[in-house]
Amino acid sequence: MTRTLIKHALASETAMDNILVEGWIRTRRDSKAFSFIELNDGTSLASIQIVADAGIPGYEDIGKMTTGASVSIHGKLIPSPGKQKWEIQVASIRLVGTAPDSYPLQKKGHSPEFLRSIAHLRARTNLFGAVFRTRSRLAAAVHRFFQERDFVWIHTPLITASDCEGAGEMFRVTTLDPLANNKNHEEDFFGKAAYLTVSGQLEGETMACALSNIYTFGPTFRAENSNTTRHAAEFWMIEPEVAFCDLEGDMDLAENFVKYLVRTMLDDQSGDMDFFCQFVDKGLRERLQHVADTPFVRCSYTEAVDILIKSGHKFDYPVSWGINLQSEHERYLTEEHFKSPVTLYNYPAAIKPFYMRLNDDGKTVTAMDVLVPGIGEIVGGSQREERLDILMDNIKRLGLNEEAYSWYVDLRRFGSVPHAGFGAGFERLLMFVTGVTNIRDVLPYPRTPGHCEY
Amino acid sequence: MTRTLIKHALASETAMDNILVEGWIRTRRDSKAFSFIELNDGTSLASIQIVADAGIPGYEDIGKMTTGASVSIHGKLIPSPGKQKWEIQVASIRLVGTAPDSYPLQKKGHSPEFLRSIAHLRARTNLFGAVFRTRSRLAAAVHRFFQERDFVWIHTPLITASDCEGAGEMFRVTTLDPLANNKNHEEDFFGKAAYLTVSGQLEGETMACALSNIYTFGPTFRAENSNTTRHAAEFWMIEPEVAFCDLEGDMDLAENFVKYLVRTMLDDQSGDMDFFCQFVDKGLRERLQHVADTPFVRCSYTEAVDILIKSGHKFDYPVSWGINLQSEHERYLTEEHFKSPVTLYNYPAAIKPFYMRLNDDGKTVTAMDVLVPGIGEIVGGSQREERLDILMDNIKRLGLNEEAYSWYVDLRRFGSVPHAGFGAGFERLLMFVTGVTNIRDVLPYPRTPGHCEY
Numbered sequence: 001m002t003r004t005l006i007k008h009a010l011a012s013e014t015a016m017d018n019i020l021v022e023g024w025i026r027t028r029r030d031s032k033a034f035s036f037i038e039l040n041d042g043t044s045l046a047s048i049q050i051v052a053d054a055g056i057p058g059y060e061d062i063g064k065m066t067t068g069a070s071v072s073i074h075g076k077l078i079p080s081p082g083k084q085k086w087e088i089q090v091a092s093i094r095l096v097g098t099a100p101d102s103y104p105l106q107k108k109g110h111s112p113e114f115l116r117s118i119a120h121l122r123a124r125t126n127l128f129g130a131v132f133r134t135r136s137r138l139a140a141a142v143h144r145f146f147q148e149r150d151f152v153w154i155h156t157p158l159i160t161a162s163d164c165e166g167a168g169e170m171f172r173v174t175t176l177d178p179l180a181n182n183k184n185h186e187e188d189f190f191g192k193a194a195y196l197t198v199s200g201q202l203e204g205e206t207m208a209c210a211l212s213n214i215y216t217f218g219p220t221f222r223a224e225n226s227n228t229t230r231h232a233a234e235f236w237m238i239e240p241e242v243a244f245c246d247l248e249g250d251m252d253l254a255e256n257f258v259k260y261l262v263r264t265m266l267d268d269q270s271g272d273m274d275f276f277c278q279f280v281d282k283g284l285r286e287r288l289q290h291v292a293d294t295p296f297v298r299c300s301y302t303e304a305v306d307i308l309i310k311s312g313h314k315f316d317y318p319v320s321w322g323i324n325l326q327s328e329h330e331r332y333l334t335e336e337h338f339k340s341p342v343t344l345y346n347y348p349a350a351i352k353p354f355y356m357r358l359n360d361d362g363k364t365v366t367a368m369d370v371l372v373p374g375i376g377e378i379v380g381g382s383q384r385e386e387r388l389d390i391l392m393d394n395i396k397r398l399g400l401n402e403e404a405y406s407w408y409v410d411l412r413r414f415g416s417v418p419h420a421g422f423g424a425g426f427e428r429l430l431m432f433v434t435g436v437t438n439i440r441d442v443l444p445y446p447r448t449p450g451h452c453e454y
Numbered sequence: 455m456t457r458t459l460i461k462h463a464l465a466s467e468t469a470m471d472n473i474l475v476e477g478w479i480r481t482r483r484d485s486k487a488f489s490f491i492e493l494n495d496g497t498s499l500a501s502i503q504i505v506a507d508a509g510i511p512g513y514e515d516i517g518k519m520t521t522g523a524s525v526s527i528h529g530k531l532i533p534s535p536g537k538q539k540w541e542i543q544v545a546s547i548r549l550v551g552t553a554p555d556s557y558p559l560q561k562k563g564h565s566p567e568f569l570r571s572i573a574h575l576r577a578r579t580n581l582f583g584a585v586f587r588t589r590s591r592l593a594a595a596v597h598r599f600f601q602e603r604d605f606v607w608i609h610t611p612l613i614t615a616s617d618c619e620g621a622g623e624m625f626r627v628t629t630l631d632p633l634a635n636n637k638n639h640e641e642d643f644f645g646k647a648a649y650l651t652v653s654g655q656l657e658g659e660t661m662a663c664a665l666s667n668i669y670t671f672g673p674t675f676r677a678e679n680s681n682t683t684r685h686a687a688e689f690w691m692i693e694p695e696v697a698f699c700d701l702e703g704d705m706d707l708a709e710n711f712v713k714y715l716v717r718t719m720l721d722d723q724s725g726d727m728d729f730f731c732q733f734v735d736k737g738l739r740e741r742l743q744h745v746a747d748t749p750f751v752r753c754s755y756t757e758a759v760d761i762l763i764k765s766g767h768k769f770d771y772p773v774s775w776g777i778n779l780q781s782e783h784e785r786y787l788t789e790e791h792f793k794s795p796v797t798l799y800n801y802p803a804a805i806k807p808f809y810m811r812l813n814d815d816g817k818t819v820t821a822m823d824v825l826v827p828g829i830g831e832i833v834g835g836s837q838r839e840e841r842l843d844i845l846m847d848n849i850k851r852l853g854l855n856e857e858a859y860s861w862y863v864d865l866r867r868f869g870s871v872p873h874a875g876f877g878a879g880f881e882r883l884l885m886f887v888t889g890v891t892n893i894r895d896v897l898p899y900p901r902t903p904g905h906c907e908y
Contacts, residue, residue, distance in 0.1 A: 022698040042665035070869040097870030120861040123664035136607040153590040157899040176632040190906035210577035211496035244476040407574040415524040416551030445611040452615045452644035
């Protein structure tokens with residue numbers, strides 16, 4: 001007989017005379033005549049109630065059917081007198097795997113810190129089950145958004161010899177033993193130094209300049225020694241790139257993208273979003289609804305700096321034209337001043353990478369950042385410099401290796417087109433839609449300085 | 455005015471008085487009174503024919519509108535007297551970016567070897583445009599298959615300190631400079647030696663033992679110094695894992711998965727599959743149709759060895775019970791003997807990893823491989839050993855580090871369940887459905903020994 005997933009049993013339209021469910025016991029209560037079991041199989045937040053009369057086949061093992069034990073149950077799906085629509089009246093129950101008293105996930109609640117120390121088991125809890133199901137659902141929505149809009153998913157390489165200038169510190173990838181007495185890079189696997197990518201953008205541009213609309217969605221790495229709730233050494237990033245697109249088109253795409261993901265989560269019927277709204281962040285639904293409904297304010301960097309200076313607000317980092325805006329500035333703009341998502345654009349050229357397009361004012365570039373309440377920057381992008389002479393000037397002025405970028409410059413030599421794109425950290429999006437505040441709790445096995453368990 | 459992608463223009467239901475298309479010129483032919491341009495924007499294999507009368511605005515640049523140049527065109531979409539349904543009658547044309555004579559993709563055909571040397575431009579050709587669009591479509595189909603079946607997409611970590619025993623040689627990930635005089639691993643980013651993963655299976659099992667049905671789909675690495683047409687150092691792999699599933703369920707899932715992908719490609723209407731069938735592999739459609747229509751033969755390893763021995767066929771590697779089957783043996787079985795896809799199962803325990811489930815015969819394990827004509831092994835999986843005592847015996851017997859696997863063993867301590875899964879190399883699947891025979895030609899930027907360009 002085929003197993004029915006508990007999410008499907010709970011959503012059944014009709015009662016069923018014969019059903020097989022299998023999963024892990026959350027709780028069990030016994031009376032003389034029968035036992036109640038809450039059974040969960042991880043396909044939904046909700047468990048299903050099981051009613052097992054004493055004496056049915058398999059009941060002799062009921063004492064071993066403790067929290068965490070796995071069981072297989074045949075029975076009838078019948079209307080429940082309780083909160084849920086359905087429960088299962090057991091015909092026979094089979095103990096599959098026991099969970100001794102040492103099982104760390106007993107009934108009581110556990111702190112996220114403790115659960116991080118048993119990351120291989122934490123997906124069996126309500127919170128982490130909901131997080132990882134939502135992670136999958138949000139990731140599927142990312143693909144849907146781009147696939148429906150004729151974007152081609154490109155797998156840019158993770159091992160790279162180039163460095164997407166300035167995006168962050170890199171891990172070395174090597175077959176050399178770092179403790180051995182190595183003489184030169186030529187003995188290494190690739191015959192030269194290789195790294196884990198910090199961005200697929202430059203390779204993505206080559207594909208946009210052939211296929212028009214592309215996106216990447218894959219792991220990205222930063223070897224930064226920062227122990228914050230927002231940084232991980234390995235995370236997933238989304239980077240669309242569009243040919244024949246300018247800054248305005250890029251801002252439109254980013255706004256539509258964020259709204260699409262937020263609406264998908266608001267429409268979610270699985271129960272997981274309800275859980276986040278009730279137990280993780282009571283203001284979550286309202287904040288998401290606001291982002292879904294509100295046109296994002298568009299404000300130039302120069303205007304934003306004016307607003308911050310005139311606000312009279314006391315910031316830790318003083319504000320003047322030319323600075324890199326800090327999280328406190330971004331959050332003031334989106335949370336206090338505009339009370340709305342904001343897209344900032346046209347940043348000073350001096351604080352941005354070489355590939356962003358220079359504006360006619362000669363001092364700003366077509367960078368843009370999307371800021372949302374509660375989290376600050378969630379998307380960052382730009383129109384790229386498509387003019388050969390200006391790009392070459394940048395490369396020379398910054399002392400970059402011309403030869404290493406020759407393939408990138410070729411895009412401006414041969415049929416150059418205006419093009420634009422952005423990057424969005426997937427975990428930051430996931431934190432935004434779930435209300436979870438530590439990046440370690442939205443990654444199955446987070447990698448941070450000193451931590452590479454499992 | 456909004457740009458219309460050429461794939462949508464070509465598929466239009468009606469003529470249009472106003473259309474904007476943008477892309478790259480494939481060819482141009484001039485007569486006195488007008489010019490014909492074949493314009494491609496990478497959204498489809500097919501270019502659209504453009505008819506530009508001499509004298510229309512922008513025509514003064516026609517001499518610079520050479521192969522590879524980018525242009526922006528306003529005009530009417532009108533019925534074409536040619537092969538295609540539609541062509542564009544130009545109202546105005548604008549040169550966006552020139553392509554000088556040094557543009558390497560002139561009209562004539564180019565070898566895949568040459569095109570690999572200009573990988574940043576090759577997606578502008580018919581073959582590679584079709585490959586990368588198909589890659590995206592096949593990848594989307596992978597997600598659809600699993601998402602429709604209630605599988606949760608899990609992002610298992612790429613940087614790992616464990617090694618999924620025996621799956622292959624690993625790259626080291628480090629912030630140490632391998633040429634420096636390093637004293638110990640503790641100075642490294644993670645405080646110990648870390649590697650790029652060869653499989654997410656073990657971490658995937660932890661998630662299946664919480665969420666029931668999961669899959670991974672992400673990059674995977676092998677530091678093997680093999681220069682073949684089938685090996686790359688970085689490739690994408692798909693690894694589903696299912697709780698409460700045995701070997702038979704696993705074989706069913708693998709067969710359904712392969713058939714789903716093949717059918718998706720057979721149904722593809724983009725023109726890309728037609729291109730592969732016509733120019734890459736004339737037998738492609740017939741081979742795929744056969745896989746889609748034929749129930750996969752199921753044959754035990756022991757039977758397979760008998761068949762090979764009795765065949766009288768002369769193999770380079772002699773056959774006896776206990777050997778690892780070679781590609782020549784696999785291809786003989788699927789192409790010559792059964793003339794059908796074959797799922798082999800129950801392999802000798804001695805040639806398989808420690809985590810596969812021991813059969814009652816005490817000498818075989820529940821491994822399975824799916825073999826398809828033309829390519830050999832395309833999926834490999836197993837039911838996992840869920841019995842604590844047998845798994846521990848395996849770990850001890852093989853001298854593995856017990857402490858390093860303690861989290862994996864915990865899955866058998868706490869609510870253990872029968873579970874099974876498989877791995878499928880995405881590039882191998884893509885080669886199978888396109889007929890492309892070199893893995894370097896289905897990866898945007900292939901990484902192989904000595905090669906890490908772009």
